Amino acid sequence: MRLFQRLTFWLESHWVTPAYSGWVLLGVALFFFGAATNTMAGWLYVISGVMMAMLSIGSILPQRSLQGLAVRRQPILPVSAGSALLVTLEVENETRRAKSLLQVRERVPSGLGRQPQQAIAAIAPADRYRWVYELPTERRGIYHWQLVQLRTAAPLGLFWCSREQQAKAKAIVYPQILPLSHCPIVDTLGDESGLQWQRDRSANAGNEGLTRALRPYRWGDATRLIHWRTSARYGELRVRELEKLTSSQDVLIGLDTAVAWTPEHFEQAVIVAASLYCYALNRGLSAQFWSAETDFVRDRTAVLTALAAITFKPSQVAVPLPERPLIWLSAQPQSALPAGSRQVWFPNQTAAHSSDEAASDRSRLRIDPHEDLMQQLQSSNFG
Secondary structure (H helix, E strand, O other), rough: OHHHHHHHHHHHHOEEEEHHHHHHHHHHHHHHHHHHHHHHHHHHHHHHHHHHHHHHHHHHHHHHHHOOOEEOOOOOOOOEEOOOOOEEEEEOOOOOOOOOEEEEEEOOOHHOOOEEEEEEEEEOOOOEEEEEEEOOOOOOOEEEEEEEEEEEEOOOOEEEEEEEEEEEEEEEEEOOOOOOOOOHHOOOOOOOOOOEEEEEEEOOOOOEEEEEEEEEOOOOOOHEEHOOOOOOHHHEEEEEEEEOOOOOEEEEEEEEOOOOOOOOHHHHHHHHHHHHHHHHHOOOOOOOOOEOOOEEEHHHHHHHHHHHHHOOOOOOOOOOOOOOOOOEEEOOOOOOOOOEEEEOOOOOOOHOOHHHHOOOOOEEEEOOOOOOOOHHHHHHOOO
């Protein structure tokens, strides 16, 4: 059966293959020819000859119908996993004759679902047909495909003929990005070493930054921070509380790709990395992503593209980590992290029962695969 299907596909893509009606007509023509041979009736020869002529014409015209057609593709905009890719394909008729009864079929990768196809009634001379369709996405990745199949049985419908054309496509599916409203992992990063966006609650020595609030004067406050106009209005001294960026350090998110992961946990880790990175950007912080494969990546598009393509490759050689506070996503507990760092730990089943001490570390968030991921990121408490 498979051999017959391969033969049929080869004939269709290189020459033609009979349709159901073609097989029927061929059988009837052979029947009339056999009857004419036995009876020597001339009209039976005529009928069988006319049928064979129709089969000959029907095998030539579909090949001509596919000549002079060009396929062009518009760039595909990236989307996040779960959203649909919008694909635009144009079939142009470069001849002076109309093309009718065509079928267009895309050879998309298996990860993007079923092969989409579209029937085209007619394309006028020197005109084009624009086909816009959606591809559902379930998992992140960078997908490539390049073949578009044009197929027709016009005008008689006796033979199918198909030809493939090159139309390179690249579709980027970013990881799912969780809409975090708050995230203690990012908010408390670097608290121990003072490398984070902090509020100058004591307002003890700074005169730069934006005024966050006004509060009553306390003993020891600098007089240059007194807001005299407001003090006169309330009849008591009021001082300004400032907030300032005490360091130019980035929020660094690292993904451990040198250890063995389960596929489900690794996909969750990639989702967490993308969500934390976008959350940091939405808060106005400077954020970076790091892994052994990508090194340091800063730009949003570059980070999401890297996360769409990233994979894990277990290695026996220890990979040196950046020497600054970071959020470390790993399948193994890491104790030698820079001061002020945080770890998001995705334990496997064997480690889940043997690492109680690691799980109790308040600088480490242990992810439970059976609980809601976004809720765990928002309810974590550090420090």
